[in-house]
Amino acid sequence: xxxxxxxxxxxxxxxxLHAQFDKSYIAVPILDTIPIxxxxxxxxxxxxxxTHVKGYSRKINNYIxxxxxxxxxxxxxxxxxxxxxxxxxxxxxxxQIQEKIYKANPTLSKETTVYVYRSSVPNAFSFGDGxxxxxxxxxxRLQNESQLAFILCHELAHYHRRHANMQITTLARLNYDxxxxxxxxxxxxxxxxxxxxxxxxxxxNQHSRTYEFEADSIGLTYFLNTNYDLSAPVECMDILGKAxxxxxxxxxxxxxxxxFAEYPFKTTWLAYEKSTTWDRNEKEDTFDDSDITHTHPNxxxxxxxxxRQLQEKTNRRSAKSNETKFQHITTLSTFExxxxxxxxxxxxxxxxxxxLLLEKYPENTYLHAMVSQxxxxxxxxxKNHEIGKVLDLPDSRFADNYDRFLTxxxxxxxSEIASIGYQYAESRKTKDATSEDFWYAYWLCSQLPASKxxxxxxxxxxxxxxxxxxxxxxxxxx
Numbered sequence: 412x413x414x415x416x417x418x419x420x421x422x423x424x425x426x427x428l429h430a431q432f433d434k435s436y437i438a439v440p441i442l443d444t445i446p447i448x449x450x451x452x453x454x455x456x457x458x459x460x461x462t463h464v465k466g467y468s469r470k471i472n473n474y475i476x477x478x479x480x481x482x483x484x485x486x487x488x489x490x491x492x493x494x495x496x497x498x499x500x501x502x503x504x505x506x507q508i509q510e511k512i513y514k515a516n517p518t519l520s521k522e523t524t525v526y527v528y529r530s531s532v533p534n535a536f537s538f539g540d541g542x543x544x545x546x547x548x549x550x551x552r553l554q555n556e557s558q559l560a561f562i563l564c565h566e567l568a569h570y571h572r573r574h575a576n577m578q579i580t581t582l583a584r585l586n587y588d589x590x591x592x593x594x595x596x597x598x599x600x601x602x603x604x605x606x607x608x609x610x611x612x613x614x615x616n617q618h619s620r621t622y623e624f625e626a627d628s629i630g631l632t633y634f635l636n637t638n639y640d641l642s643a644p645v646e647c648m649d650i651l652g653k654a655x656x657x658x659x660x661x662x663x664x665x666x667x668x669x670x671f672a673e674y675p676f677k678t679t680w681l682a683y684e685k686s687t688t689w690d691r692n693e694k695e696d697t698f699d700d701s702d703i704t705h706t707h708p709n710x711x712x713x714x715x716x717x718x719r720q721l722q723e724k725t726n727r728r729s730a731k732s733n734e735t736k737f738q739h740i741t742t743l744s745t746f747e748x749x750x751x752x753x754x755x756x757x758x759x760x761x762x763x764x765x766x767l768l769l770e771k772y773p774e775n776t777y778l779h780a781m782v783s784q785x786x787x788x789x790x791x792x793x794k795n796h797e798i799g800k801v802l803d804l805p806d807s808r809f810a811d812n813y814d815r816f817l818t819x820x821x822x823x824x825x826s827e828i829a830s831i832g833y834q835y836a837e838s839r840k841t842k843d844a845t846s847e848d849f850w851y852a853y854w855l856c857s858q859l860p861a862s863k864x865x866x867x868x869x870x871x872x873x874x875x876x877x878x879x880x881x882x883x884x885x886x887x888x889x
Contacts, residue, residue, distance in 0.1 A: 432746070432772050433774060449490065449497070453542075454483075456541055468587065470587050471587050474587070475579055482575075496529060497526065501550070508560050512563060515637040523543050527744075528544040528545065529547060529747070536566065547745075551658075551748060555643070556639070561643045561647050565630035624712075624716060628716070645717055649710070661767055662815065663763075669834075674834045685814065749765050749768065756801055758801040762820075765781045765782055776845075779835075780852040783832060790828045790859060794825060802820060832856045833857070833861040833862045836853045847877050850872065851873070870886050
């Protein structure tokens with residue numbers, strides 16, 4: 412209900428949109444299971460797609476249908492595993508932009524639905540069954556609505572050109588047409604079949620290179636029929652080209668956040684030396700001109716191709732878009748990235764992102780609660796000698812601010828993590844007393860060995876303030 416109210420206010424009170432993040436935030440509820448209406452729609456689409464499979468041998472046609480069924484199960488699993496968000500603010504906004512694109516391109520049939528995907532990886536993709544997704548990581552990095560419109564045009568091109576279905580068909584034929592397989596192996600410098608299988612996994616970290624240039628070109632023709640800013644396609648390539656680098660390069664002032672009267676900050680905690688070894692798999696981070704290992708195929712080449720296509724269109728006027736609303740969406744995405752990282756137990760990334768966002772919203776109670784919750788989780792994993800599951804090791808290839816953050820927390824003793832976690836929550840008790848998220852974080856940290864209060868007392872206070880609170884069930888389970 413709160414989010415629906417905010418959605419109406421988007422059009423009425425632009426100043427409110429900025430102010431509402433100053434003090435608090437309410438994360439989007441986790442779906443847990445796919446909505447029945449969405450499941451029904453996906454089922455109907457699956458049966459429709461299967462009826463269109465024809466023209467090949469019985470074995471090939473059956474295998475294509477089998478791959479369609481696997482795709483269906485994959486999309487359903489993304490809902491059930493909490494990755495796809497049906498958000499009352501962001502989802503309608505994405506649908507509105509998509510509607511503008513369709514209106515400007517009346518020859519296209521309106522068959523697609525756009526969702527938000529819980530991931531910090533900057534990407535967007537088409538499942539091939541009419542469902543498109545754009546990640547929180549990309550939404551938070553885009554600078555204006557025109558850029559978002561081009562991203563959607565690109566994914567619409569993938570869908571309407573049936574790229575995913577073409578890949579499925581090719582893979583099915585490769586399984587049963589030995590002559591075709593030999594021909595492809597002779598004419599390519601990499602294993603086409605292996606690449607197809609990898610692409611069919613629909614991993615957001617891998618983006619098919621096979622049709623990217625065509626999707627750029629066709630997507631641009633859709634985009635040119637709209638009134639969005641012509642500079643957006645080229646700007647998008649700059650953003651995607653930097654996707655593998657740290658988005659926010661701000662250095663975190665650890666003393667500012669972790670210096671307490673009863674537990675003073677230790678200057679030895681700031682010791683830092685850039686690692687000369689690499690923790691991540693070297694093969695995963697090797698980038699070359701082959702494009703195969705990039706999150707996105709070579710963005711410089713794609714940008715050059717787009718520039719050539721845009722050469723004769725530079726004098727067109729661009730229509731104004733609601734950038735206040737867009738900025739609200741990107742800010743929501745930034746907060747939701749943190750909530751998503753925490754939900755998927757990426758506590759180190761969640762804490763790092765929270766500390767960075769606190770520089771912009773220093774009194775946001777949700778962010779302060781998230782700091783305490785993340786530190787509590789880091790303590791518990793360190794206690795069980797499993798911190799590597801939730802916190803990266805320092806790595807020379809990381810951005811400097813993230814590498815320093817990792818070094819800072821990796822070198823803390825278990826007792827020091829406990830003390831910092833409790834003292835941080837204790838220091839916010841007066842300022843954040845009306846926040847439900849704070850009380851839950853305070854209750855968690857009251858269980859740390861450094862605590863000077865009891866979990867039972869904090870729980871009683873929480874229930875007294877929030878008798879139907881969203882954390883009551885969690886408190887009972889722990």
